[in-house]
Amino acid sequence: MINRKAIDDSIEASKNQFYEELAKLIAIKSVKGKAHQDAPFGSGPREALEAIVKIIEKFGFKARIVNNAMAYAQWGEDNQDYVGVVDHLDVVPVGENWHTDPWTLTKVGDKYYGRGILDNKGPAFATLWALKLLKDLGYQPKQTIRIIFGSDEESGSNDIPLYLKAEKPPIFGWTADCKYPVVYGERGIVNYEIDTPIVDGSLAGIGDFSGDMSKDHVPDDIMIQIGDEKIHAIGVRSPSNAPEMGVNAITELAKTIINDLSVSGQMLEYFKWINEKLTNKHYGEGLGLDFSDQDSGKLIMTPTGISKTSDGIKLDLAFRYPVSFSESQVTQGLQAELPKNSTLKVTRSIPSVMHDKNSKYIKVLSEVYEEITGLDGTPVTTTGATYARSMPNIIAFGPSFPGQKGIAHKEDEWMSDQDLMLNIKIYMLALMRLGNLD
Missing domain, CATH: 3.40.630.10 (Zn peptidases)
Structure with a gap:
């Protein structure tokens, strides 16, 4: 040797x-x-x-x-x-x-x-x-x-x-x-797409979201046009499996929008939901998903993308869940906390090993x-x-x-x-x- x-x-x-x-x-x-x-x-x-x-x-x-x-x-x-x-x-x-x-x-x-x-x-x-x-x-x-x-x-x-x-x-x-x-x-990984309809007219005047958004990192720079006003949210980028080390521009945007007098109705309620359920709630506690176990610790959650659709808003969420829990438990828990009339779709599914x-x-x-x-x-x-x-x-x-x-x-x-x-x-x-x- x-x-x-x-x-x-x-x-x-x-x-x-x-x-x-x-x-x-x-x-x-x-x-x-x-x-x-x-x-x-x-x-x-x-x-x-x-x-x-x-x-x-x-x-x-x-x-x-x-x-x-x-x-x-x-x-x-x-x-x-x-x-x-x-x-x-x-x-x-x-x-x-x-x-x-x-x-x-x-x-x-x-x-x-x-x-x-x-x-x-x-x-x-x-x-x-x-x-x-x-x-x-x-x-x-x-x-x-x-x-x-x-x-x-x-x-x-x-x-x-x-x-x-x-x-x-x-x-x-x-x-x-x-x-x-x-x-x-x-840990297991599951990503979701949440589609939320906005049908009361409050989507009018809302432009498209723009910024660097990807499932591999916490978004740190997002802009949107609301009427004549441009709202620019700045965060701090970090890997999506360490959201507590960053500042998420999506939740920063939500905090700004709910204080904007030009946003009302279902749009206002939607961003209040983001702020209440997701802002600095990195371990799923805002959604009742604060799972943990001895082998792998706490569940981790972060929003990774947001976009406007023809009739509402689409939000992407990424989860890393403890090895003793299942994807179905995460899905069921999230489903119970969605905004009204929202639909949930799994876009990425990787079981734990x-x-x-x-x-x-x-x-x-x-x-x-x-x-x-x-x-x-x-x-x-x-x-x-x-x-x-x-x-x-x-x-x-x-x-x-x-x-x-x-x-x-x-x-x-x-x-x-x-x-x-x-x-x-x-x-x-x-x-x-x-x-x-x-």
């Missing part, structure tokens, strides 16, 4: 090369685009897959793109039974208000900035780098290892079924797309985490959604450390040099230990 000093020395000696290669990946605008031949998720994600294959081959590993959806680096000859790390190279749109160029890896102080540096190009490349350094140090795994790179995680993980059509899943592995320590369970937190594999990862960091490695659950929901035998492991939250899916995405190097160290030891298991 390679000793810890050799691991530390190899990481430090190769740091500059690591960032040079990572900068090439950050520069690729791998946001989902229009599908075309050999690029089911657009030209940007395809370019990222081709770029990683070139790097993999340069490092001396077997490389392959599978069904134009995922690429992998393989060390070993067994294509059936292998340990796998499943990360992704696609990213969410950059948004606005960056202080650096989002497509240029930029160091400011001890932090590196760029779209994907945390979610998920930085950690994805750190796992490949960990494998490269082990190879350079002379390690030889008993078990075949694959580092798999996806291209559609941010838009529904439609790359996973394409991969599984051609390849067997790993016998065990992780995705470096969440947090530490080991994440053995992920749970793994055996006492498995030998999870025990190895927990021990590695504790050895490297000195922190408590007791497995946890998450509000996030990762490849662990769609790739069999995968759990989440890193890259964010306790206390780090709300960095991804917003402007000025960052990861510190110290954390990137610490991730490489953790993944080197984890790959080495898992690669030696029978």
